[in-house]
Amino acid sequence: MIVFLARRLALLLASLVLASVLVFLLLRLLPGDLAQVIAGTQATPEAVAALRERLGTDRSPATQYLDWISGVVTGDLGRSPLSGASIGGELAEKLSVTVPLAVFAIVLAVALAVPAGILAAALHRRRAGTVISVVSQIGIAVPTLWVGLVLAVVFAVQLHWLPAQGFPLDGWDEPGRALESLVLPAVTLALAEGAVLLRYVRSATLEVLHEDWLRTARAKGLTRTQALLRHGVRNAALSVVSVLGLQIATLLVGAIVVETVFNLPGAGQLLVRDVGNRDLVAVQSEVLIISAAVLIAGFTIDVAHRLIDPRLRGAR
């Protein structure tokens, strides 16, 4: 286990370094110039050049990379040259919306997908199973954007149960209203993610249904349901946990769409805005922190995998 952990940690660090280089280089390929964006279309070319020098965007890419990464390593992400705001502070503020949204959504998605997926597998030859499959297929096909708009129209505009958009002005200082404003976005995300997850749960369960050990369990006198719940679910959980790890990344992409539809001041919106403004100094730190979060989640899932599956514990 120790060797496994050490090996896995080294891999994590290498991935982080690689991610930082990739993020830095890819952003430099984007056409556009922050100095011109700041100065606008009325500014003189001399003023733009002066600004470029002040921002340091006229330095060599290597110098800029080292300057940035040494700040990141020491925990100082610096300030956005455009807004003057602390990049770390702003990202933390936005993540205080996005992280609860993502957690809320993933919990809902699991609560929805796991029972429905097992049921769909158990009943796969019957009509009910087919109905669940078809519904999940529709869930995958319908765009998140549209689901969000429809939910907003029904539950906010018509029924006035929940806010149509936005986050309270005082944020989490109004916990009730803050939670309320996350309900529709989280349901929207959960429907999309849950539909995908349901497919995996269903096929993983179907697979274990045909395993020899499940037949043995039934031969020992367990009913099909008992065998499935006692032995099948734990085995099926292995592949589902791996899929969940992968879904964290797609969840972030979904969050960008949902934050736009519901106008939530989250990390997705922040990224879109900063990329649009070519505020590369801010974007590269934001992307790196988010990639780190995904990589660390992957690492955690790997470790969790080991803990769930005793067969893997001895392996390296």
Add this chain to the structure above:
Amino acid sequence: MSALRRLTGLAALSLAATLALTSCGSDDGDSTGNSGRANPDATVTVRLRLEPTSLDLTTVAGAALDQVLLDNVYQGLLTRDADDKIVPALASDYVVAPDGLSYTFTLDPEATFHDGSPVTAADVVWSYERVLDPTSTNPNKADFTKVASVTAPDEKTVRITLKQRDSNFTYGLTNRAGVVYKKGATGLADSENGTGPFTLEKWQRGASLTLARYEKYRGDKAKAAKVVFRYIPDDNAANNATLSGDIDALTALDPKLLPPYQSNQDFTIQEGVASDKLVLGFNNSSGPLKDVRVRRAIRQAIDKDGFIKSYGEGVRIGGPVAPTDPWYDKSLTSIDEYDPAAAKKLLAEAGVSNLKLSLTVANFYPSLYAEYVASQLEQVGITVQIKSVPFASWLDSVYTKADYQLSIVDHAEARDIANWANPKYYFRYDNKAVQKLVADAGLAATDAERDDLLKQAAKQVSEDAASDFLSGGQIHTVLRKGVEGFPKNSTSSRLNVVNLSKP
């Protein structure tokens, strides 16, 4: 492009659903407004589309900053009233010397900064010298090009001397360059110490900006206790927010989204004009568009009335001047009138056939702009390839490098005809006669003389087909019943909310 269109289609579908649902649920009968009873404790919420990237007017460009900060939080010596007339703000009065080379301003003795300290001539001198500094990166530095010096003969008097007469100087003073900061002010990116009727209470980045009434304001105080600007870039989210009661006013709304409000008793719609000129830019210095016959053919091939009708708002302009500018001349709309047959003839004369042109356009504009132009040009045998790019890319390729053939840009700034007198501007249009007319207009002794010269310049620009002008700005504002005092004109560039109120 097709993915984009698909999203728009879906959005339209959901809007239709909203429409159908609201029209049957909104007649609660209580819409007899009690107008005129402004509640002094009210908070009025206004939806805006674009958020400022910073609050620092001295370094960061963008109409989103001017829109909320000018007049409300910050003021200059002069400002403009609802009819676009230049009127005093921090100056109570001013005198222009007969030679037009010196301006003497008397400061309003009651004027204070939000920290309570009086506004002095030293503050004005400090603020203006920052703009004039050779290393200054003020986006509106050009407004002070003719300034020779700024001095303070006494504590409440400011004298500005010019190197040359400048008929646009007082107008420039009403914009950003003229804003007065407290001497030594810092931290402008996220805090303020202005002189206007509102203080900045809170800026929640990515969501909203809240202004609160400045109780010690010297003049007429703000009617509402607070004005909250909520930044909602997506039109459908804004619609839902308004219909569910979160928003009191929406301005510069896409005309396609107006119908649900037109048929809803709870809202009124206000119409105004704006300084915007929707320009089809030509690269005058390279490729097929170097030939004036090709440019004229393109102008004749595009039906501007049809464009305004299918977009849903706008006015005909015909030249580089919006109806809000004093030198607007309606007769320019008759130059190169819509005539596809004549366009084809001109193209044949120019010896071009099977012309293929690229149209580079920033992706935040409605896709209809580019699609309309492309379909009209197709009728006369010109194939247009639309390149929709992010604004930062547009700035780089089109604006800075002039690496383009056609582009569509909303030139929102008022009184910006000088762009057509600058051969380095992205149009790369170089006509010495126009440049002289614009320069002479700057030196004109009277407004009438200036306006006459600029009318001649505008006519020449149009006759040279330096650009095509799809439409001039029109603004629709949706107000919840009882909301009053919302400005009518040019609300995207300047939004004075001192009189905004609700019952």
